[in-house]
Amino acid sequence: MKKWHLIIDVEKCVDCNNCFMSCKDEHVDNDWPGYTWPQPRHGHRWINIMRAERGQYPLVDVAYRPTPCMHCADAPCIHASKGSITKRADGIVMIDPVKAKGQQEVVNACPYQAIWWNQEQEVPQKCTLCAHLLDQGWKQPRCVQACPTGALRAVCADDTEMSRICTAEKLEVLQPEANTQPSVFYKNLYRFNKCFIGGSIAANRKGIVDCIEGAKVTLLQGKDKLAETITDTFGDFKFDQLAKNSGKYVIQVQKPGFSAAEVTLELTSSTNIGTIYLS
Template structure:
């Protein structure tokens, strides 16, 4: 089996938001909708202040609460672990947004543009099918599927890899098959101490945060 997953090396992330910009460019999300965000966390008090940059988005959970609550079956989970939304089925009740413990879901009811009036690219890429429905990070599923069809390997070949991972300047984001013991993701998890966000909720997120070497 294949289980697509992502690792985020918190030691490497510098909070540059390039992944955020890459996601918005790749997926044409409007202002206010950020499928990939980078949180800037500051901990402690001067002079003992620590800072962490934490990329977040849809965690593509093993047991996604958003899917269970969805009354229309618009939210589904593929066999490879990617959680999808059928925009043609979604009724826009936003129940999934409340069920998601990661605040990964958005609903935009009308077109929004960066400068009020649409720029030509915004106009060209406006997808009215995504208005009034839930949207979120897809792990760039179209790229993955197209890449696989072309014989590429997600996480290795950029053509088959999520835009945020491709864009990461410090290689903090990595993508791959969790079930491939020789793969990049499995290797990173074997050699690093890691956690998943809100693990106690039992959702089984598909995004792992690395924070130290395993032998550290």
């Protein structure tokens, strides 16, 4: 049985909010009988774009993570809903607004904070993946259609095909420890939830500070060599996809004609170690 999935590439999202606005355009003041009641004009973000800033000036990385309903196979909201929330055969999780009226508790049941409370109508609401459009033959929901960078993709595939795609594209899910089996997968999620160590290599030659291009920079943890890179034209280097609070690291720098340098640091979050000067 084929099911609907979303693939979101964090690296391609530029925070343009086209997805957010298209969702508003589709659902604000529009009642879709059998699917959902109108979305409030303000307060709801059925696709919520989260922002993460890593590093320190001047080495800063900003990433954006669109976050809709995960349409989980084992959805906590379903367990808390007393029958008002169901999962369709095509994988889309739906809230029946009539049955769910007054059930504010299902908002707190979602570990992804993807369910919103409509105070006026007293009903929980969320992304429907534009099921009313897909049922009419649309190939993608409005948010995917509106994305100009290709950060959002809708895929209708069976479990075997989706598993192949996940492996080939190295996809991840949010909060895997929640064991909800989401139908929304992320690419390049490290931009949001991992750390980097970066810096610059320079040297003072005859009173002039020069960037050192082509220096070999090695990252070690204990006795293990984790990665190696070469500085760019500006003398910059960067090691990414490191876990937060992952302990002590050693940076070693080598460049023919200069003495070697070494820096030790404790990594808690993304860190710009500044400039390492060779002599």
